[in-house]
Amino acid sequence: MKIAFSTTGLEMNSPIDPRFGRSEYFIILDEKDNSKQIIDNSAITSVAHGAGPRTAQKIIEAGVGVLITGNGPGNNAARVLNTSGVRILVGAGGMTVDEAYRAYKDNKLKQF
Amino acid sequence: MIIAIASGKGGTGKTTLAVNLSAFLAEKRKVILADLDVEEPNSGIFLKGRQVHSEKICRMIPEWIERTCIMCGKCQELCRFNAVLKIPDRIMLFPELCHSCFACSELCPTSSLPMHGETGGILYHSIISKKLQLVDSHLEIGQVSAVPLISATISYLKGIAASDDLLIFDSPPGTSCPMLEVTKSAEHVILVTEPTPFGFHDLKLAIKTMEKLDKSFSIVLNQAGDEFDSTIIEFCHSANYRIIACIPYMRRAAELYSAGRLLYQEIPVIREALSVIANNLQLA
Incomplete structure (x- = not known):
């Protein structure tokens, strides 16, 4: 299962970005082989309209099964994520990526 | 005046x-x-x-005709407002982001995005x-x-x-x-x-x-x-x-x-x- 975290940095101890659409980076953790991949979404800062769907598109193209974020995506982004059945978990704002992963394993994150 | x-x-x-x-x-x-x-x-x-x-x-917005679409993604490249998105199995439209410029519709090689009116x-x-x-x-x-x-x-x-x-x-x-x-x-x-x-x-x-x-x-x-x-x-x-x-x-x-x-x-x-x-x- 590939798990995506919205984050402001590139490391496992970087903070979760509570925003989805305008999050500058995503860390993708592949539980199959414990490998990590970074999605650089920083170009989104110059996108005035439709950031959410655009970011959601990147997430589904990366084959993500679970998205872990803070506040949760907006309606448009959620529509895109739902087409691929991405499971969306929220409430990780204020945690680091590591902490959010543990919270996920302990079933402590909320279903969006 | x-x-x-x-x-x-x-x-x-x-x-x-x-x-x-x-x-x-x-x-x-x-x-x-x-x-x-x-x-x-x-x-x-x-x-x-x-x-x-x-x-x-x-106001005019596009509508997607799945039957004729070849999924080339040109519409998405053209749209400056991200109102058209190509995802793996379909084209998704976000009418509230559309600025009615007609670019996706006019330049679609298979005319699969005809414009239609919606009461504004x-x-x-x-x-x-x-x-x-x-x-x-x-x-x-x-x-x-x-x-x-x-x-x-x-x-x-x-x-x-x-x-x-x-x-x-x-x-x-x-x-x-x-x-x-x-x-x-x-x-x-x-x-x-x-x-x-x-x-x-x-x-x-x-x-x-x-x-x-x-x-x-x-x-x-x-x-x-x-x-x-x-x-x-x-x-x-x-x-x-x-x-x-x-x-x-x-x-x-x-x-x-x-x-x-x-x-x-x-x-x-x-x-x-x-x-x-x-x-x-x-x-x-």
Whole structure:
């Protein structure tokens, strides 16, 4: 299962970005082989309209099964994520990526 | 001749000035007032008349034909507003992001994104008095884009206006697309401000916008009589911006306004201010 975290940095101890659409980076953790991949979404800062769907598109193209974020995506982004059945978990704002992963394993994150 | 009344900050008195100036000028000449603040058109509260026309205004948005689509993704590349998205198994459309530019539709190699109309709002045209007409458009609830409705309303106005009609456009607040759509076709723009830091801040934004459009503009200081007046007046003087009238703050004006009545008929100072504006802009 590939798990995506919205984050402001590139490391496992970087903070979760509570925003989805305008999050500058995503860390993708592949539980199959414990490998990590970074999605650089920083170009989104110059996108005035439709950031959410655009970011959601990147997430589904990366084959993500679970998205872990803070506040949760907006309606448009959620529509895109739902087409691929991405499971969306929220409430990780204020945690680091590591902490959010543990919270996920302990079933402590909320279903969006 | 088109005069637009805009502000920057909301609540400075655009509509109050628009309805009073229109009615005042229509005592002598033919005026069409257009309330183009389509998200909250209030002019009709102050000017009641006989409705002579109403029509639904559509905005055009694309529709996806799955059967003929070859999933080339050209539509997504073209759209500057991310209203069209290609995901692995389909094209997704986000109508509220669409700016009706037709690019995806026209350039689709298999014509799989035909445009169709969606009700964006309703235009009303009323006769208020012998020399005064009101056209006000109301954005449909749930619609987010005011610009197509504003631009369709302006086309309608150009169709009904005689060459000797004075058109007064009541603009939405702010300095974004809807305000630009209203002011860009005007010969002159009146910027209404108030003596508050917020009013002053947004006046400066509105001035910058007008300068960028290379528009002729002037300023009306409304609700004047505050110590902050001098900040705005000095700023305008030092930069050579023309203040064409100061309308004093009066409790009586607020009372009449909240009763939906015109101010100039009952407050001589306001009639005088309107007359000064009319003379300054040679509108009478």
